[in-house]
Amino acid sequence: MAIRFDGRVAIVTGAGGGVGRAHAMELARRGAKVVVNDLGGAIDGSGGSSAAADAVVAEIKAAGGEAMSDGCSVTDEGGVANMVQKIMDSWGRIDILINNAGILRDKTFGKMDIADFRAVLDVHLMGSVICSRAVWPIMRQQQYGRIVVTTSVTGLHGNFGQTNYGAAKAGLYGFMNVAKLEGERDNIRVNTISPFALTRMTESMITGERAAMYAPELVSPAVMYLVSEDAPTGMILSAGAGTVSRAAMVETQGVNFGMNITAEDVAAHIDEIGDMSTARPMRDATEQSKKNAETLAKAPVKG
Template sequence: MSVDFSGRVAIVTGAGNGLGRSHALELAKRGAKVVVNDLGGARDGTGASSAAADEVVNLITEAGGEAFAHGANVAKFDEVEDMVKQAMERWGRVDILINNAGILRDKSFSKMALADFQLVMDVHLMGTVNCCKAVWEIMKEQQYGRIVMTTSSSGLYGNFGQTNYGAAKMAVIGLMNTLVLEGQKYDIRVNALAPTAGTRMTEDLMPEEILAMLKPESVTAGALTLVTDDAPNKFILCAGAGGYAASKIVETEGIFLPESEQNPEAVLAQWDAVVASDGDRELESGAKQSEKFLTKAMQALQGA
């Protein structure tokens, strides 16, 4: 099956370099009209330049595609609104949003300034919120939307020196989970990508021979899978070096304790049953957890 994005309009944030650049170029190659967003700052978020985004636009237009650059700082909603407004004025719709923009301010938690924690949260979390908010009503009105959150193994599993980045990257999973529920009836599908790639973000963190294996294009294959017409929903796709896997948040079946035994001693006594994985399942919403526990409680009452 050939994947084609002809007639689709895509916004890719942080698209001047690395993963975003790869996503934008491949979307355009497959027919999408692309907004190439990039503030053009350094890896730590300082500075600004339009050069990288302009280069990507030139590559797209020289190949016969349509694109324009926009330097919105995703952490500033008014700038994001202007970017989306320009896309609507030019092309009349927004079908795809890939939230890719990001910065790093790595330090151990003991040494990290709270200002650096806040800035990383502002770019990764609030930047994603701002972009989703700016396109949400458009996607609802047109009854179609595909949104990708860029999460990270640092958020899903942890990584030393990245409390700020990890917290932000896990937060976008929470954002995804609820947007999935609110967008379902409008055919807005929201998924997350957990990439491993050799980019500006990782260039001095890994040896050259390893970086050579971590091509952004490998991750882009996953990103584009998540924005097709037949895309999944509420899916966390891990991608890198040619590997693709699903990451899942599951809950064990657990136990029920009567009121007289609802104490830490009783919980510890049945810990093996609490953590037993034979009944693991993904829950469709937070309400399903309440439903499960209340069902156990009702069954216990009826059996009393």
């Protein structure tokens, strides 16, 4: 069955170009009214202009869709509140939020200023928190909401020279894990996308013939699923170049050493502790506690 968003209102942050623009265009093509949010700054977050967001809105309208632009920074609580109020005054509801806005300030950890660490955390992590918190009461009242946060291979697996970016992107996974639980009773589903595409942030890594393979538009199908009516909740999808995979935090079954455990016990059995054939994802802290109880039920291992 075709995924449609007729009657739905969606916000996409960082939608003036790249992956965000692709999401906004695809939402509109599938019937949504779209708010194109973009500060219009440089890749490091400096400056600002409404031109990029306005251009995407013009594209959507030229194709027969409905859209409005907003140029507030996702780190500005007042600006985000004003954006949400403007949407409610115009369209009366907010169904979808795709947190996509981001900046880069790459440098090795030993050379990185704390200010650059905070700036990246503020945009990626706190920006997603601020926008999600602003729409949360509306989605609860509607008994419907779909939120996507954007992580990265850096947050999931690491990448040299990006401790600030990795920390922010990994933090979004933790945010999703709790928000998915708190949103369930109100039909608010929260998921995560890990995109890999040719954008301003990756243009130095994706060059030549590979560039066409990594069009931003090839990430959007996975995101459309994650914000659809039948979306899951608490899922991470990695998408790029026409491929989609699922990422997850998993935990091994573990080993019970008993109350007299020593550091030497851990060292002697580290291979068994790390046996990934026993690994599985945990829905929440309660499920992890149950797994620990299973391990504790086994006879202690010594020596």
